[in-house]
Amino acid sequence: MAPVYFTPGPAQLYPTVAQHLQNGLDKQVFSLSHRSQAFKDLYRKADEGLRALFNLPQGYAIYFTGSATEIWERSLQNLTAQSSFHLVNGSFSKKYLSHAQWLGRQAQAVQVPFGEGFDIDALAVPQEAELLAITQNETSSGVCMPVQDIHALRTYFPEPLLSVDMVSGAPYAALDFSKVDMAFFSVQKGFGLPAGLGVWLVNERCREKAAQLEGQQYTGGHYSIASLQEQYTQFQTPCTPNVLGIYLLAHVVEDLLAKSIAVIRQETEAKALKLYSFLEESALFSPFVQKPQHRSPTVVVANVEGRPAAEVITALKTQGLVVGSGYGAFKDRQIRIANFPAVSEADVDQLLIALKKL
Amino acid sequence: MAPVYFTPGPAQLYPTVAQHLQNGLDKQVFSLSHRSQAFKDLYRKADEGLRALFNLPQGYAIYFTGSATEIWERSLQNLTAQSSFHLVNGSFSKKYLSHAQWLGRQAQAVQVPFGEGFDIDALAVPQEAELLAITQNETSSGVCMPVQDIHALRTYFPEPLLSVDMVSGAPYAALDFSKVDMAFFSVQKGFGLPAGLGVWLVNERCREKAAQLEGQQYTGGHYSIASLQEQYTQFQTPCTPNVLGIYLLAHVVEDLLAKSIAVIRQETEAKALKLYSFLEESALFSPFVQKPQHRSPTVVVANVEGRPAAEVITALKTQGLVVGSGYGAFKDRQIRIANFPAVSEADVDQLLIALKKL
Structure with a gap:
């Protein structure tokens, strides 16, 4: 794959x-x-x-x-x-x-x-x-x-x-x-x-x-x-x-x-909800943006607790899941997950399974 | 083709x-x-x-x-x-x-x-x-x-x-x-x-x-x-x-x-020579640039005599040969022939056959 x-x-x-x-x-x-x-x-x-x-x-x-x-x-x-x-x-x-x-x-x-x-x-x-x-x-x-x-x-x-x-x-x-x-x-x-x-x-x-x-x-x-x-x-x-x-x-x-822009928006929100819900519950990750109303549905940024972000990125990469590193000074302790229309709900589900196993 | x-x-x-x-x-x-x-x-x-x-x-x-x-x-x-x-x-x-x-x-x-x-x-x-x-x-x-x-x-x-x-x-x-x-x-x-x-x-x-x-x-x-x-x-x-x-x-x-840049230069010059030689001898076409030392080997511009350039361009197009029109004010009476490395000597030969038949 x-x-x-x-x-x-x-x-x-x-x-x-x-x-x-x-x-x-x-x-x-x-x-x-x-x-x-x-x-x-x-x-x-x-x-x-x-x-x-x-x-x-x-x-x-x-x-x-x-x-x-x-x-x-x-x-x-x-x-x-x-x-x-x-x-x-x-x-x-x-x-x-x-x-x-x-x-x-x-x-x-x-x-x-x-x-x-x-x-x-x-x-x-x-x-x-x-x-x-x-x-x-x-x-x-x-x-x-x-x-x-x-x-x-x-x-x-x-x-x-x-x-x-x-x-x-x-x-x-x-x-x-x-x-x-x-x-x-x-x-x-x-x-x-x-x-x-x-x-x-x-x-x-x-x-x-x-x-x-x-x-x-x-x-x-x-x-x-x-x-x-x-x-x-x-x-x-x-x-x-x-x-x-x-x-x-x-x-x-x-x-x-x-496909219709309405469907694309619904799908984006559904995928974003899954991602943020996971981050909220995870011990390893947490949502970087505190206020829910300011959390981006399209670029999800997560803090990585207790281990270097690079380790997480590498572990995911070996499973064919490429996530972004944190930006600038946050490179070592955040990951960024793009939730664009090209990424399907099945892709997000696969990513979530891998994230949960970390 | x-x-x-x-x-x-x-x-x-x-x-x-x-x-x-x-x-x-x-x-x-x-x-x-x-x-x-x-x-x-x-x-x-x-x-x-x-x-x-x-x-x-x-x-x-x-x-x-x-x-x-x-x-x-x-x-x-x-x-x-x-x-x-x-x-x-x-x-x-x-x-x-x-x-x-x-x-x-x-x-x-x-x-x-x-x-x-x-x-x-x-x-x-x-x-x-x-x-x-x-x-x-x-x-x-x-x-x-x-x-x-x-x-x-x-x-x-x-x-x-x-x-x-x-x-x-x-x-x-x-x-x-x-x-x-x-x-x-x-x-x-x-x-x-x-x-x-x-x-x-x-x-x-x-x-x-x-x-x-x-x-x-x-x-x-x-x-x-x-x-x-x-x-x-x-x-x-x-x-x-x-x-x-x-x-x-x-x-x-x-x-x-x-391929080597030397070969590309030789080929470009050989194709240009064929094109300009034809233009010199043609009754319908003539080289626009008078001084041979100023004639571009890579963009050959030809005057079209006695008929609209668009007619020539259309006739060539029906044979799968797309040449450029003259630039700006010269659109109606010139054609431009690019002689770039992507165009082979066989392509130029085919174009010359078509040009001679016009």
Whole structure:
């Protein structure tokens, strides 16, 4: 049996990926000109699928980049002249903040300890903030912001553009996109695809702000919202994109839709419940995130008590079960278990049997 | 028979790509953590292969980006504070110049008409230029700068960092890397791989200049030379890269080395000779580039006389021979024929038979 990857990205490939890749090779999709009608049709297919999957309001555009990391940079270059505000509770939200600082923005943040979420009702966001950056799912700590909290942010702070990093939360997170202004993810997490493609969902408010800033400051050249949008209206890209990644995305999104996003969410929650219930009862493991409402359904982080995490990881690996190590300083005492759609309930059951035997 | 793509990128896949992809899937390479030893080994393999293929001097580093377009931006951000100088003779060299202007650099250029190359001996480069940007092979016009001319530039202008866009010239171009400071390409041209990966070759002079500018100006955040280099020393990348692209690159480079770069160059020249000889004798076609020494061996651009180019392209397509259209304004009256290593001499012979019958 081939190992199952419960790693939080790159992750287990979605079961249909190998067949889609073979079809793409057979049809020579990866030799197609990115200026051809066939490529435009492919972009449109990915666009329509993602719109349906996320229930995107009209007016949203969908751009492709090389990574989600790049979208931190491009969003700041295009949507802020002066200032941004960041909710920081882990390594990835911190990196978004760092990028704002590197760009010379007056970047402020509210920071909570690793493993904690935010009390939205107690939050203060400075009046001048042009962009409010939040991380819906912190891949490093396994903390998730409930979508109701994200929606409440819009009510509390209607002015700043609301940017949602949903890198390891999409497509599970049932975000109401009418209550945010942009969101982004990379495909090697919840979509179960090979890495190398970022996806950026951008509404009209963002495009208006970007249009104001265009010509006033450097906005990314070919990768500015103005440039991306101009190409997008014809289902084109400013430069040769990762056509293979877009092809796989379009087809896997079709598969997810065939299954239905409601079913995927139910399955994700059922698998997450099993994992957290085990962690609660286990002597060897415990859930790292204390507050149940902040526990991520898609990236489950567990403390390992009384022995090095590496020992656990190795023991599981010999049984064909690959889990992730803790992030950064937590490498030695945590494991991370990705609960993405590519991992079945049977896979989780198998993992639980192995975890119980440790 | 599957069609053969003579398109100048995305292009015909190298014949071994399908098998490598299958092996990668079988070994679950695309689920590997980019922080794992297995990924480091893969990066090292690509690095060693590219070093051998290009005969890179010690001190060169090899970074991966999302595209070659991105390298225009990153090279200017990291290697110039004030000014750059560009040799412009087509759409892609023009875009490198545009990027410098967008970044607010004092970007100057010498420009020659589309389809022409440069008289290196008559060139003047302003003293203050920090970066001298040249396009070794203009994919848009089919003009190639002979490598001896590139080497002569170093002798004439030893001061500015010499940046070589070899997007559609690599790996054919027998560049002496001790005479330039950086070069870059994307993998969907001469390497015959799916698009979505840029490769940046950077020497110590560039890294010293980048280190001087670091902290003085915005250099790209995670994508700065400082950040890329810090990660590179451990065969790591600042963010999750296109692992699939790197995997295919490492393996196709191995295949190219097994064949030997000398043989690939001979074959490329033999195929180019056949193509240009035909164009010279044809009544329907003529070589667009007048000076034989500026005719690209890897991207052959032909004028179509007396009928629309689209008619020719369609007629060839029905025979399973896909050639590229002319670039931009030349779409209606030119065709472009890529002569990359993935296209065999037998493929070229078949194309010539079809062209002669038109």
